[in-house]
Amino acid sequence: GAVVSQHPSWVICKSGTSVKIECRSLDFQATTMFWYRQFPKQSLMLMATSNEGSKATYEQGVEKDKFLINHASLTLSTLTVTSAHPEDSSFYICSARLSGRVTGELFFGEGSRLTVL
């Protein structure tokens, strides 16, 4: 149980286009999901906290208009990288926590590797 799935796993796009990444909790409900960004050989940096039915909470330094997050249901959160540029190329990972378990462990998706040409 507690499976989180991301789609797509790999995406290559041209500069200036927008890319949407989906994060789904397959067998549980997740009131809260988290989006991370990971550069090669570096740690995971929290971008934002996604709450079902409300606006996401962004970490300092993360552009809200650049990285649009929508958490429309208890099993789906999406991250849209708008007007992507090469510097947005990265590994994006989502995670989810079982609803009601505010201190529980996070379950991570497989990650989505974005390459912007």
Added chain:
Amino acid sequence: AQKVTQAQTEISVVEKEDVTLDCVYETRDTTYYLFWYKQPPSGELVFLIRRNSFDEQNEISGRYSWNFQKSTSSFNFTITASQVVDSAVYFCALSDSSTSGTYKYIFGTGTRLKVLA
């Protein structure tokens, strides 16, 4: 402020050797949670263990063991009789509510473990 330090950037061992990965954390909260995750080359983070701040009992799970010491703010991870399949990046993470009331993760920079045959 919260902080997680994994001083060992990369460790190489020969198969069957024991190896300990260090993790030191900082937090002002009295209630907090510590985690270890494994990130194999495929990229997905695999949950290994969760420990709350009130439980200092060490834990063993097969070849894995964890040593939690509040006095030194450390949560070290030992792999006994390492195997090639243990090769991965290991992340230590801290979760507390000190910043926003949401139990977010703060990750260490990770330790890359290479187990040589």
